[in-house]
Amino acid sequence: MSKTTGKHTLTKSTILLAFAALLGAAVTVDFLWASSSSFAYLSLASTWARHKSRVIVIPNPTNGTEKASSCPITRVNVKSKKDRAPERLLSATFADLPAPELQWEEMPPAPVPRLDGSSVQIKNLLYVFAGYGTLDYVHSHVDVYNFTNNAWGERFDTPKEMAHSHLGMTTDGRYIYVVSGQYGPQCRGPVARTFVLDTKTKKWESLPPLPAPRYAPATQLWKGRLHVMGGSKENRHTPGLDHWSLAVKNGKALEEQWQTEIPIPRGGPHRACIGVENRLFVIGGQEGDFMPKPGSPIFKCSRRHEVVYGDVYMLNDKMEWKELPPMPKPDSHIECSWVIVNNSIIIVGGTTEKHPVTKRMILVGEVFQFDLVSLKWSVIGKLPYRVKTTLAAFWDGWLYFTSGQRDRGPDNPTPRKVVGDMWRTKLGL
Known part of the structure; x- marks a missing residue:
């Protein structure tokens, strides 16, 4: 009985560990795919926005050390957490065109x-x-x-x-x-x-x-x-x-x-x-x-x-x-x-x-x-x-x-x- 019980316990533990490993691998692959797809979508959307409306789409800074933009920035929030994408900053103005200064x-x-x-x-x-x-x-x-x-x-x-x-x-x-x-x-x-x-x-x-x-x-x-x-x-x-x-x-x-x-x-x-x-x-x-x-x-x-x-x-x-x-x-x-x-x-x-x-x-x-x-x-x-x-x-x-x-x-x-x-x-x- 004891041998039979020990063999059964070992087999059950092995199966559980294998299942956990497979599940972890699946989650990792899914995360990497989702991250890659999300990045590709945001990159495409950003390029389209710049081309169609001349609005500069700027990634959200990771810290406060970045130099501030010369244009005011409006933060675009998504109300629903379910549909929330990575946060971005959208320029609140169309950039003024480069031009020489005049003395007024x-x-x-x-x-x-x-x-x-x-x-x-x-x-x-x-x-x-x-x-x-x-x-x-x-x-x-x-x-x-x-x-x-x-x-x-x-x-x-x-x-x-x-x-x-x-x-x-x-x-x-x-x-x-x-x-x-x-x-x-x-x-x-x-x-x-x-x-x-x-x-x-x-x-x-x-x-x-x-x-x-x-x-x-x-x-x-x-x-x-x-x-x-x-x-x-x-x-x-x-x-x-x-x-x-x-x-x-x-x-x-x-x-x-x-x-x-x-x-x-x-x-x-x-x-x-x-x-x-x-x-x-x-x-x-x-x-x-x-x-x-x-x-x-x-x-x-x-x-x-x-x-x-x-x-x-x-x-x-x-x-x-x-x-x-x-x-x-x-x-x-x-x-x-x-x-x-x-x-x-x-x-x-x-x-x-x-x-x-x-x-x-x-x-x-x-x-x-x-x-x-x-x-x-x-x-x-x-x-x-x-x-x-x-x-x-x-x-x-x-x-x-x-x-x-x-x-x-x-x-x-x-x-x-x-x-x-x-x-x-x-x-x-």
Whole structure:
């Protein structure tokens, strides 16, 4: 009995040990496979994220000795432990593009802060129009800056029927044409009214209204005609592709109705529109914008999906659109943020793609140059801060900009304060 019992006990122990060894080996192999697969997935996802959205995905540091990033870091947490992946850090900003530093000088600020205002320069004078003071208050006047004595001076009212923000605007050197735009605060819709200002007499006149209201349309005088295209439709969100023109001269309409022209290849608001001899350029912009909240008596703004792009289109004298090299990065809210200097278009600030996680708006702090001969882009400098819907001008070798909505600081590119600041830098091209 005793031998039989001892042999049975030994056999049982051996079987248990062998089973444990096999189980341990299986667990080890499974762990190694899972670790390898997880690493491969994260590496692939990281590469895809960098390629698709330009967001840098950084592994979680193992200790506190690593050097801090120049951009703020937002920790992405997974609520469910069941689905939790290895923790990662996601850059909270899109990196600013490399650019030389510019020496900026602060000038007298505008009499009032402005967001989504408009401007045109006529010789040594910058006419700054309307815009939001706050989301609940809009301006209905014009301020004038004199570059000769670097001071704000004249102020006069706009017509009561004229829109207050997101205007289409251009000038022939004396008359300023003001097209459509948003009437009132918050997120009210656009109107079709069109006006012209004689800057010598300060008198306003009406022009034929647009065939349909448009919000922030691309607007420019080109070859004797007032061209209006793109923008958003009445709901403030749907991109418009329509392109209309009206013959004008000396502040007068030579036609009773707008003429339909070839549609713009891509619609949307907040674009720069520049006429240079026999070419008309439309640069940047976006599709979609905030809409009024359904049923809101004050048309309270409600966020909607937006797509910011850096597309560049050129209309030639044969009325044919041609797509040109895109901007160094997507850029919107630049309708009055441009100047022409020595056969180049200079664009300052704007907004770029939204943060992929927080969906917050990201402001632009670079100065871009588009060479009209080579049709190539370059980044020629940095602004004192990131800013959108700023109003640009150029006089006596100085690049100026004023107003708009600036960032929260060097490490936070999201919008915060509406400003009236005026800055300038010497620009040699």
